[in-house]
Amino acid sequence: MNTQITASPKLFIGIDIHKRSWKVHCATDLSSGKTFSMLPDAELLYEYVAKHYTGYEVSTAYEAGCCGYRALRCFVGYGWRSLVVNPADIFRRGKERHTKTDRIDAQLIARELKDGRLSGICVPDECREQLRSLFRRRNDLVKDMRQIKSYIKMQLLYYGIRIPQEFDNDHW
Known part of the structure; x- marks a missing residue:
């Protein structure tokens, strides 16, 4: 045989x-x-x-x-x-x-x-992965900038320095 x-x-x-x-x-x-x-x-x-x-x-x-x-x-x-x-x-x-x-x-x-018991996660293609990382970094930077502006305003308030009305907003 x-x-x-x-x-x-x-x-x-x-x-x-x-x-x-x-x-x-x-x-x-x-x-x-x-x-x-x-x-x-x-x-x-x-x-x-x-x-x-x-x-x-x-x-x-x-x-x-x-x-x-x-x-x-x-x-x-x-x-x-x-x-x-x-x-x-x-x-x-x-x-x-x-x-x-x-x-x-x-x-x-x-x-x-x-044993065939694993299933994979959805893996993005390289372009999508890079865009996702870029948007995440941008969001982190915007959040950091907002926090720093808040710290500056708090410090000015602490020392009694008045912020002019035209600068007392989120867009300065």
Whole structure:
């Protein structure tokens, strides 16, 4: 009897992303895998996967956070299926709820990805993301300017300096 492989092997990568390092857990459809730390660089992860998991269908997931969507865009560019997930959507069993480490987070993400229980958040395209950031910075600056004007008026009031009527408004 001649046996043939009919399905390609699958690799599930859970990543706990931080500014200075990534904690990565690689699990296959047949094994629970291993966890390791690496520099925060998608290209290095690609090289690792190309070296150790040639021919695998790769799926990655990481929690949404301060590091944005650059890693996701790199992973998708490599042809990998990739998700950014809401941290609250990752199921944690009993003890896992109380113990939180980067290693455990990476393992949980890989496990949930492997079991098909993760759904990703809506990731904006780069242009929309940049516009959103621009509008947020503008709103922050307007708020700061309003606060500074209020401080100046309070200081003048404290010293008994009267503000001329034409300048005692929001548009000065």
